[in-house]
Amino acid sequence: MKDERFCNSNCPFTRAIGTIGNKWKPIIINVIGTRTIRFGQLDAIIPHITRKVLTEQLKELEEDGLLERMAYKELPPRVEYKLSEKGLAFLPILEAIKVWNLKYEVVTMP
């Protein structure tokens, strides 16, 4: 997120929302989980995301220390991503969101 009022807030909670409070980042973190995964796999697994947006989000996640990026000097190139300790520590929160949604979501049948 570029919003400086969030990223530079003096409230730590607001800053936290600044790093993970958008639609793609929780999805990406959840898909990576505990594995090491390549860019192309992420692009294939995550529905509807474009390579451009995926690149941007991965870059921000890396800057915020949730993600580790390992580029191998090969051809064709190979780049692997995995969650850092900080990223892994966020997984239980995503699990809690799943449980919360399962319990309270109102499903309307069309």
Add this chain to the structure above:
Amino acid sequence: MKDERFCNSNCPFTRAIGTIGNKWKPIIINVIGTRTIRFGQLDAIIPHITRKVLTEQLKELEEDGLLERMAYKELPPRVEYKLSEKGLAFLPILEAIKVWNLKYEVVTMP
């Protein structure tokens, strides 16, 4: 969020992100907490938010069943908001985010 790919996803986790995965909603839910609070108070307490955006977000939170809105037929008008059971059940997740951030955030001194 208007993105139908999130709100109508067949993945419940993706739908959950569709309802709370933006920057203002976690902030608003956190500020309300367990109390009953008026529109003007929210506007005054939450930094940088505008009345327009606050109105929109409150409306969406109500539609998604996280929030209850009570309007009193008085003059000047009085409208009170409080979290529903679903909204209250989300508070521990926000607490977990605070703890997570506190533990892992890298603070850079300027």
Add this chain to the structure above:
DNA sequence: TATACTGGTTACTATTCGGTAACTACAAAT
């Protein structure tokens, strides 16, 4: 008479975000 009060709404504009399609590098295989 004019102003304040509350909880909005409206019209307009600015900014940010997201999407599409084309393009890159370099080696290996066909």
Add this chain to the structure above:
DNA sequence: ATTTGTAGTTACCGAATAGTAACCAGTATA
């Protein structure tokens, strides 16, 4: 000689989001 493969980048455009400022109702107060 051309195609395939990976992990992007770039330019451009449109959509979504957010911000600004003015305005509303109807009573009470100055």
